[in-house]
Amino acid sequence: MIVAIASGKGGTGKTTVATNLALSIGKARLLDCDVEEPNVNIFLNAELKHLKDVNVMIPSINKQKCTLCGECAKACRYNALAVLPKDIMFFSELCHGCGLCKLVCPYNAINEVPKKIGEILYGSKNGIELYQGLLNIGEAMATPVIRELKNFSSQNTIIDAPPGNACPTMEAMRDADYIILVTEPTPFGLHDLKIAVEIVKKFKIPFGIIINKYGIGNEDVEKYCRHEGIKILMKLPHSKKIAELYSVGKPFIEEMDEWRDKFLNMYEEIKDEATRYSKR
Amino acid sequence: MKQLVIASGKGGAGKTTLAAAFASIVKNAVFADCDVDASNLHLIFHPEIKERFNFKGMDVATVDHEKCIMCMECKNSCRFDAITEKIEILPEKCEGCGVCEYVCPTDAIKMVENIAGETYVSSSRFGWLVHARLNIGEEPSGKLVSIVRNKAKEIAEKYGKEFIIIDSSPGVGCPVIASIGGANLVVVVVEATAAAIHDMKRVMEVANHFKVPYVVCINKYNINEEKTKEIENFCMDNGIKIVGKIPYDTVVTEAMVNGKTIVEYDKKMAELIEDIWINVEENL
Structure with a gap:
C-alpha cells in the first residue's frame, strides 16, 4: 500500500507524520518527494548514497546544419528558443524537455542530450528504506524528479509530499492508495486544506485528516471536517516537547512511546479503508 | 522602486505573518501574494477586489x-x-507542449486555450494587494507568479509606490525562482529548527544563483536557543545580516484567527517589527 502525506499549507507537520508513522510500522519504505526541500533524513539520519541522476532531454543545435529558419522557436511553447538574424539561442531554464523542436526541425539540426536536473539518493536505517529526491538549485521543474522517485514504490510505502497545491504535490500523491492530509487548526491551515481536499477528491483516492498542533487556533477545521463528513484520523497535540524534539531533528515517538501504537492503529485503519475502497 | 521578497525554503516558517506585519508598518508599498497555489495573505488583508x-x-x-x-x-x-x-x-499532467498535436497523422488533436485561474488587483486597509487564484489542478504556477509581479509593478509605478513586498511560496523550484529573479532583496525567514536551517541554506543558494542579496529573520527563536545560536554563527561566518528575531508567542496565532497582523494585535510585536523593517530598509 502507498500512503501519501500531503497538506496544502507548508509547515503543518507532513514530515513529522511521515517519519513517525514509518518508524512505528517498523519496516517501511519512505519516499521523500519534497525534492525542493527534503527533510526526512534530518529525522532519520541515514547515510545517504547517490543512486541515480535524474535527467531531462534538452536540444543541442548543430550550427553547421541550422539555417536559422526559425521553425523550432515558432513551435516552442515555452519560449526556450530564440532565433536572431545571425544566431540561435537556447534558454535551458525555460525548456520542459518535450522534444518538439527536434521533431519540427526541417534540417535535422537538433539532437537531444540529457541534462541533469537532480538526483535520487538512498539510505536505510532502523528498518526504514529512504529514497530521497533532490532538485538541483536553479532548476524549476520538480515533477520529473518526483516521477522518477515514485518508481521506487513498493509494499508499505509512505510518500512525504511537497507543500502547496500545484503540480509537484499532485504528482507526489497521484498513485497513492490513501492520502493523509496534515493540517493545523488555524485560518491559514483551513484555507489551504480546503484546496487540497478538492484535489484529492478529483483523484478519487480515499483520505483522512490529521490535525497537528491541536489546541492552537480555533475549531473551524473540525467543524469543516464534520460538515463535509471527512474523517479525522488523529489529533497531535500542540506540545512544547514535540516542538523541541522536532527542532533538533528527533522523531517524537522515540521519546513518547505511547504514540507508536496510535500510529500503528491508524495505519491498520487506513489499510482497511483503502482495501474496502479498492473493492468498490 | 525596490522589490523585496519574503522566502524561507521551509513552509510554515512565518513568511505570510512577516509580510502581513510589514503591511501594518510600510505605508508606501504594493503587496504581491506570489504563493499562488496556497495563498493566505488575503485572509489578513480582507481585500476588496477592484479588478x-x-x-x-x-x-x-x-x-x-x-x-x-x-x-x-x-x-x-x-x-x-x-x-x-x-x-x-x-489535463493535470499535460504541460501544453503541443507534441501530440504535431505527431497526430489524422489531425485528431488540437491545442486549446485554457483559463487556469484569475489574478486580482485589490484595495485594502494597507493599500494595494495583487493576488491570484490558480484553478484546481493547474500547472504553470511560475507563469502566474510572473504575472502577479508584473501587475504589482504596474500599480507601484502608477501610484508612485516605493516598495513591492512579495510573499513567496515554500521550496526552491519554479514559483520561488519566479519570485526571486530580478528582485532587490530577499528576507529569508527561518525557524530555530534543524529542518528550517537546512531549507534556509537551499533558498540562499537560489538567491546566490540569481545574484539577489539576502538577509535573515529568525522566527520562533526561543523554541531552541541552541539552534538560534547555530543560525547566528552561520550568518556571522558567511557575512549575512540578521534583521531581527521574533519569539514564539501565542499572540501570533491569535492575531491570525482574528484576521489581524501581529502589529495590529500586539504592542510588543509592533515595536519588534518596526525595528526589523528599519534593518531591512537599510539593506534595500
Whole structure:
C-alpha cells in the first residue's frame, strides 16, 4: 500500500507524520518527494548514497546544419528558443524537455542530450528504506524528479509530499492508495486544506485528516471536517516537547512511546479503508 | 522602486505573518501574494477586489475521438505521461507542449486555450494587494507568479509606490525562482529548527544563483536557543545580516484567527517589527 502525506499549507507537520508513522510500522519504505526541500533524513539520519541522476532531454543545435529558419522557436511553447538574424539561442531554464523542436526541425539540426536536473539518493536505517529526491538549485521543474522517485514504490510505502497545491504535490500523491492530509487548526491551515481536499477528491483516492498542533487556533477545521463528513484520523497535540524534539531533528515517538501504537492503529485503519475502497 | 521578497525554503516558517506585519508598518508599498497555489495573505488583508483578469495558462490538448485512429503516436511521443491507453488527455499532467498535436497523422488533436485561474488587483486597509487564484489542478504556477509581479509593478509605478513586498511560496523550484529573479532583496525567514536551517541554506543558494542579496529573520527563536545560536554563527561566518528575531508567542496565532497582523494585535510585536523593517530598509 502507498500512503501519501500531503497538506496544502507548508509547515503543518507532513514530515513529522511521515517519519513517525514509518518508524512505528517498523519496516517501511519512505519516499521523500519534497525534492525542493527534503527533510526526512534530518529525522532519520541515514547515510545517504547517490543512486541515480535524474535527467531531462534538452536540444543541442548543430550550427553547421541550422539555417536559422526559425521553425523550432515558432513551435516552442515555452519560449526556450530564440532565433536572431545571425544566431540561435537556447534558454535551458525555460525548456520542459518535450522534444518538439527536434521533431519540427526541417534540417535535422537538433539532437537531444540529457541534462541533469537532480538526483535520487538512498539510505536505510532502523528498518526504514529512504529514497530521497533532490532538485538541483536553479532548476524549476520538480515533477520529473518526483516521477522518477515514485518508481521506487513498493509494499508499505509512505510518500512525504511537497507543500502547496500545484503540480509537484499532485504528482507526489497521484498513485497513492490513501492520502493523509496534515493540517493545523488555524485560518491559514483551513484555507489551504480546503484546496487540497478538492484535489484529492478529483483523484478519487480515499483520505483522512490529521490535525497537528491541536489546541492552537480555533475549531473551524473540525467543524469543516464534520460538515463535509471527512474523517479525522488523529489529533497531535500542540506540545512544547514535540516542538523541541522536532527542532533538533528527533522523531517524537522515540521519546513518547505511547504514540507508536496510535500510529500503528491508524495505519491498520487506513489499510482497511483503502482495501474496502479498492473493492468498490 | 525596490522589490523585496519574503522566502524561507521551509513552509510554515512565518513568511505570510512577516509580510502581513510589514503591511501594518510600510505605508508606501504594493503587496504581491506570489504563493499562488496556497495563498493566505488575503485572509489578513480582507481585500476588496477592484479588478480581475483571467489567467491564461498553457494550452491543453483535446482529442477528437471521431478522427482518432488509435495509432498511439501521440501517447508514445508524450514525455509527460499525459495520454492514456484509451487516448484520453490527463489535463493535470499535460504541460501544453503541443507534441501530440504535431505527431497526430489524422489531425485528431488540437491545442486549446485554457483559463487556469484569475489574478486580482485589490484595495485594502494597507493599500494595494495583487493576488491570484490558480484553478484546481493547474500547472504553470511560475507563469502566474510572473504575472502577479508584473501587475504589482504596474500599480507601484502608477501610484508612485516605493516598495513591492512579495510573499513567496515554500521550496526552491519554479514559483520561488519566479519570485526571486530580478528582485532587490530577499528576507529569508527561518525557524530555530534543524529542518528550517537546512531549507534556509537551499533558498540562499537560489538567491546566490540569481545574484539577489539576502538577509535573515529568525522566527520562533526561543523554541531552541541552541539552534538560534547555530543560525547566528552561520550568518556571522558567511557575512549575512540578521534583521531581527521574533519569539514564539501565542499572540501570533491569535492575531491570525482574528484576521489581524501581529502589529495590529500586539504592542510588543509592533515595536519588534518596526525595528526589523528599519534593518531591512537599510539593506534595500
